Amino acid sequence: MSAPQDSPPQRRSGLRDPQRAVRGLGAGTLALEALVLLLAIQPIRVAGGDLGGAAIGAVVALAVAAAVLAGLMRRSWAWHAGTALQGLLLLSGLLHWSLFALGVIFALVWAYVWHVRRVILG
Template structure:
């Protein structure tokens, strides 16, 4: 039996690796969707400027880079900042703000799963 100080047992053999996988998977999925979203925005009448396209590509590259750094504790905070930056890209096109809200919610869920599995108090 576990004592309350040990935190909840998840039943996973390596809970930290599982949590890193959730974070990395979320970021990779976000990068793929961001890159795939560029062309439909342009075709369906969106006026996505060169700066908008560059910011989307830059955010996708940052998401892929962060997915490989999930062992570092600061990467979780950086992932949250990435979601805020994506929502701020709504100034280029409203659909980017919508994607920012969707992936922000997914990231908050990943943080919640991380907290539940690792038994750490607080959001980050």
Template sequence: MTEPDKAAAPAEGEPAAAARSSGLRNPEAAVRGLGAGTMAMEAVVLLLAIAPLSVIAEERKGAAIIAVAVAVVVAIVLAGSMKRSWAWPAGAVLQVLLLAGGLLHWALAAIGVIFGLAWAYNYHVRRSILG
């Protein structure tokens, strides 16, 4: 067996999952931090979207601003709840709801697309780290 093969193969009596170790000291905390950071960033972007929406949104201005305010609160709650099992699917639901918010204003759909892609990448990273 060559040197790279020895590093990839688990030692005798060691579980196979140890061979796929991410190298992180606490992978669960790292993944939680990634999800919480993404939700916090989304909350900030949504807060910053209120001012332009109040200027460019025409007939549905009030509904769009209320939808953004609710999404900000949900994103903040989700950022603090990444330890819970329901938080990751709820984050995906938030992205879908923002896409549906595109019916109120196209900017909400744009934010939904951007953070939907970021959330999909988070799921990929989570699966690759935690297995």
């Protein structure tokens, strides 16, 4: 016997709106990244880091880009732009080693966000 035609489609995740949940996870991650990047400037400078103007400019630009991307998570390309942002943060490690450390941490978090997205959305 087949299932009735009027039954609603089954949701794999059990979430009411999986797309929205995944977008929220991506946006929250990028917003947190922007906040951490901005808050990291002063501790890096105090802890003996020779954080020059170029490095501070790069951190601020990356934080702004992360905040903008957090607001654009409805666009499918924003996920790929978020991945590129992680790569740029890793490259900013050339300016200061602590930026590379932050890049590794957030790249791992972003990889986990992609994993969750793949599991929930299929």
